[in-house]
Amino acid sequence: MGKLLRQSIVMLLLMTVITGIAYPLLATGLAQVIFPGQANGSLIEKNGKPVGSALIGQSFTDARYFWGRPSATSPNPNNSASSSGSNTGPSNPALIDTIKQRIDALHAVDPGNTAPVPVDLITASGSGLDPEISPAAAQYQVSRVAQARKLSVSQVQALVAEYTSGRTLGILGEPRVNVLKLNLALDAPHGS
């Protein structure tokens, strides 16, 4: 037993050095050399300063911006220091109440819009940080954003198309629109 314990201690020590120190350091070194942008959070920079990450959604409530997926993080939505989904069950009355509030909020800034609301625009994402919405959810908002910014619908459509990605290889994942990039493009001088 004593021998076994000694063997275990030394083995655990060696394995900790190999898998706990050498492996992550080697991985970090290679990642920082080969993919520095991605390894450091895919930050978007404006005038040399980070203004967000292409992968982390931000909260938008202004009619002039495209809104992203609702977020259930606390204390505020899209709190990337504390990722979380809502974890409300499908039959929970609290879920239905929240959905109704979200639909009302969309109607409040866009009273004329009577189209059915795309489901991803009123349901909380899994991470609370989803950076993307479906093309349907973007289409639902195009006329509102165009009106609020005094742009033509076709100008806004062109930007939406620019920030829409299709399925990888035409097979994997779902088509989607990056909300932060789209909104930054709307704010950029050439966008107006």
Add this chain to the structure above:
Amino acid sequence: MTTNDFVQIGFFLVILLLLVKPLGGYMASVFSDTPNRLTRFGGGAERLIYRLCGIRQDEDMGWKRYALAVLVFNVLGLLVVYALQRLQQWLPLNPQHFAAVSPDSALNTAISFASNTNWQGYGGESTMSYFTQMLGLAVQNFLSAATGIAVLIAIIRGFSRRSALGLGNFWVDMTRSTLYILMPLSLVLTLLLVSQGVVQNFKSYVDVPVVQTTTVSEPVLDASGAAVKDKAGNPVMKPTEVSTQTLPMGPAASQIAIKQLGTNGGGFFNVNSAHPYENPTPFSNFLELLSILLIPAALCYTFGELVKDKRQGWALLAVMLVIFVPLLIACTVAEQAGNPAFNALHVDQTASALQAGGNMEGKETRFGIVNSTLWATATTAASNGSVNAMHDSFTPLGGLIPMWLMQLGEVIFGGVGCGLYGMLAFAVVAVFIAGLMVGRTPEYLGKKIEAYEMKMASLAVLLPCALVVIGTAIAVMVPAGFAGVANPGAHGFTEMLYAVSSASNNNGSAFGGLSANTPFWNVLLGICMFLARFPLIIAMLAMAGALAAKRHVPATAGTLPTHTPLFVTLLACVVIVIGALTFLPALALGPIAEYLMSAH
């Protein structure tokens, strides 16, 4: 289901099956008793490790010695993880200055990672220092997976060796699993994941200004951090401006690679692989998904090669697929149908070229429905437990399927190593049942199955079932169990049943609404995780020890062949019948009741 759903499922399964033979054959050469090119290549490093540890490479351990080595090594690892969490505030690499983890949570997490469960009661980005994540959690990701593979190989030797006393050497099997299988695959996967945007650095969290400043109302806190309440007992709220976002950082990719490959499943961040920094694109999702099932599926081929009858390995893989594919499709249909309660609200849930549609609560846009259900079923079929969508928000039947896949005993692929030895226990039970039907002494792979082997296999099959049923009963009966439930009604019961099923089968996924970071839940689930892992290993090694000592019985006309469609059907039925008989009553009270109430 849409055409694309079928295309994505088909693409995934084809790539997975194409990799089974090359990886399975490679792993067989890793554990071959005769030296080969691979073991000569790494021989120097291996011998250095054994010399430093004082291990004799050629020592052939009997089953008791093997089991003792497994236990001592894993319990020691468990204690180290506990200590790291309790001391992290004094240790380096803690840029966010996280405090020590509470004793019950630290114990739960230590058992969780040592038992390859990786249940997480805590939120990674707000609890664990980089030091704890790397030297505690990530190390156990490797070692618990390597232990699973080592034990499987020892059990296979029980079948393949004849009139032998030993099952091999735990240290050699564990070291080789780590160095030749888990490390190289993880390193490649890490770099592929980083290329997609998974973070890998040692920076502090980055504060960025947000594009639109928003105002939210937050509760006012007093000096002790408790919410201030007004005279009516409601918390006092104050408007707070949110003008920055804190982006979490850290060495995530290297840990995610092994958490997927080693069927660990413990996320670097709270929401696991739903987090865009853990799983940013459809391609990263495909790679992580593939990694969940890759080694468990390939080990079937390794098994066939080591028992010198590859058909035996393919037969077990067929059993897994026969159960997995229909359940995957059922789960996808349920989720794609959406939430019936939304229909009255003028919400568009129909799948189209412009949206995935379906039940999107708790799901990410880039994954839509089919990648969420594919992941949910793969992660619970294998005992991985990582998630890319919130299972708690699945439809009643969509959430039933991941839970039942765990309750089947984590043998449909299962954890690396442990899934296949669990399936071998079921196979022994199946040949025994077949033997009873025709009145012959059952045989499996040329070994007679007698009372002792049968007892050990039954123990391995029934122990997790008993833990689920008894554990859930305890949770339902005490107030501390109910206290953590987030959703009302039948769904709340499902949250508890899911948690105990997850722990008792070493899965680790959760219905995340349950607040399980309480002393009651931490202790209950800690006990379940420990008992589901180590007693089961001992029972299976005991069975293997007895089998190794037996002579080989040549097959005769009366022997039941175990590579035929007939046996595949029989074995699948045994797995399903045991899972259904044990859990249907509990499932009826949870997801089935919720379904019936929401449909009418």
